[in-house]
Amino acid sequence: MTLVTGWGRFPVIDTEISRPCSLAAVGEAIAATAGAIARGNGRAYGDAAIGARATIAMTSFDRIRSFDPATGRIRLEAGVLLSDLIETFGPRGFLPFVVPGTRFVSVGGAIAADVHGKNHHCEGGFGRYVERILLRTGQGETIEVSREDHSDVFSATVGGMGLTGVILEASMRLRPVETGWIRERIISASDLTAAMRALDAGDSATYSVAWIDCAARGSELGRSLIYLGEHANRGDLPDDTDEFPTGQAPGFSVPIDFPSMTLNRYSIRAFNELYYRKGARRAGGDHVVSLYPYFFPLDTIGGWNRIYGRRGFLQHQCVIPGHGAREVLGDILERITRRGDASFLAVLKKLGQGEGLLSFPLPGYTLALDFPLRGDILSFLDEIDRLVVAAGGRLYLAKDARQSRATFEAGYPDLPRFNAIRQTLDPEGKIRSRLSQRLFDEVQP
Template identity: 50%
Template sequence: MKDLSGWGRYPRLSGPLDAALSADAAARATAQLPGLIARGLGRSYGDAAVGRDSTLDLTGLNRMQSFDPETGILAAEAGVSLADIIATFLPRGYFPCAVPGTRFVTVGGMIASDVHGKNQHVDGTFGDHVAWLMLALPDERVTRCSRDENPELFAATVGGMGLTGTILSAGIRLKRVETGWIRQITHPARNLTEAVALLRQSGTATYTVAWIDVLARGDALGRSLVLEGEHATAEQVRWGDLRFPPARNGRLGIPTDMPGWMLNATTARLFNEVYYRLGARKADRAILVPWDAYFFPLDGVAHWNRIYGRRGFVQHQCVIPEPKAEAVISEILDRISGRGAGSFLAVLKRLAAGSGLMSFPMEGLTLALDMPVSADLMPLLREIDALVVEAGGRIYLAKDATQSPETFLAGYPQLDRFRQLRDEIGVSSRIASKLSDRLGI
């Protein structure tokens, strides 16, 4: 038995962990092990990558198989990490079309979660750039899925949280870039209304995201730093700088769990104040930021999840459809700041509709919050979830650790078809995670 959890380290679970070192071994395990879910690098936050009865580690499927420089299609096994893809192909002038907030995720995990980045409103989710995938089913079949072959199964697997079978490999599209730098412009926003207006005005920018001070109150509720970014051209890179800077590895780290008393409303408020003021100093002028600092700022701090202490933390990410988004997010922030529920990481982004059967994005605004586990957190999250449901929004499954089956059902109207498809391909009783059990998928 192994101790298993997501990156938030809540809930803490245990169970058998098997490993597959080849696609054939993964396919056999899918046919033989009961209550199975595949697991990559464990960066989903809650219980999505812990099997009901069995968990299969796919990080041994770590081979890149082929690359077509004309189409940008990389064929890779499901356990290949985003970090390795970038390290291999960025120096050649290629970058993934969509990336999440960490590079320590696998191809299979990115497809299963249908991850999105700061450019989702322009370029879609990771799944929009998957050309095909190979899926192992419990009846020993290995099926090729794409938008032309088994299209409904393909749509259910993209964003399906691993619940349609075990992804063995995939063809993913990379895009050409001239450098490894991002040309970033920071726009301070005095409150949520200004932040939302800036996000809407920046619709032509490839990358946009807002950091929010969740503890600001009154007229400053929702004060933010809105960051716009574009891949820098070769001409924009300063003389003497590396055109493709390497990743920062191991510069900082959290060696042990931080004491719970260190993370409180006072320290969070101080951090937010300093962060906002430093960001505001860069207002409205373009600066060059290395790719890893721009896309994956927390990757520079090893084991940063230990900041939240032994009890762990919950990342809560919801999306609120227009036109209710600003009002509902304002209410969420007001309740959080009123209770002093500090969050060092709060992010607001625009989203467009997703394409997968169970994909998270819809047209509107998404708010992501990191909050330490405490006695009064769960009642607050229930209040927030009620606001999300009332507005017609939903919770991101890759971040979820706490939502109820009722909240989930209200947010995912295609759940019945997803369940029916699972029945049709014979995975309902064989492919299951702690998340799917909790939510009744």
């Protein structure tokens, strides 16, 4: 048995780990226990990639099977990381259509979570660009699913958190690009209303995201920096600039768990003030920046999750439908400022409709907040959950470590359909995670 956590380092769970190196070995790992789940690179924040009894590490499945440069179609194993795709195919003129906030995510994990990026409002999530999935079910079958073949299983697998079976391989499309640079424009917003208006006005931009100062109060509540982006063409680059920047290793790695007192109302307020002022000075004209800091700013800090201390942290990411979102998001930010426990990282984006039955996105606004695990934070987040549910929103399963069954069921109306499909694939319940145990599996004796 091995102690395992998600990226948030909570909860800490004892699990058996198998590391299969062949398709047959994956089948044996599933058959050997009642309650296994696949695990990619361990970047789900909570307990989604930890098995109810056993965890199947898919890191050995890291081969690219085929690539067609005429169409951008690629077939690859589930353990391939997005960083591998970027570094291998970026210099050839291709990138993933969708990337989340870290490039160190496996393709299998990106499909299972139907991850979204800064372009969901106009281009959808990761699952939109997946065409076929090779799946090993709890019954021991290996099936290939798509929108044409086993379409119900495909819709349950995209965003299904690995619960329809172990994703072995996938076929998907990559985006043709001229360079590995982004033409960025920064907009300074004085409050939440201005930030949301700027995001709405930026609907035509391929990429848009807002950083929110959660320490700002009063008339400055929700002041933000909005980052709009487009893929840069060769003509946008200064002379003598390489068309594709090299991947950046972390410039600094956190060597130890920070003391719990490091992140407090004073340090966060000081950091946010400096960050806002620096960004506001750059607001206005376009800047050409490497794709790495634009898409993956936290990847420059190795082990950044240790900043939150030994007990770890919780990320709360919700989506609120567009109608009434301003009022609900303002209420959430007001409650945070009253606590004096501002989120160190707060990100606001616009989303469209999700691809799968359990995909997180809804048309509206998503707010992601990080909190150290201390004090009464669990009860405070329960309070926030009630606001989200009342507004018709829901929480992101890939980030969740503590929401209740009631919150989950209220937010995911397609759960009965998902469960029916899952039951046909796995009547004995071989595929189960700690997340599914917590939120929607029948209680086991």
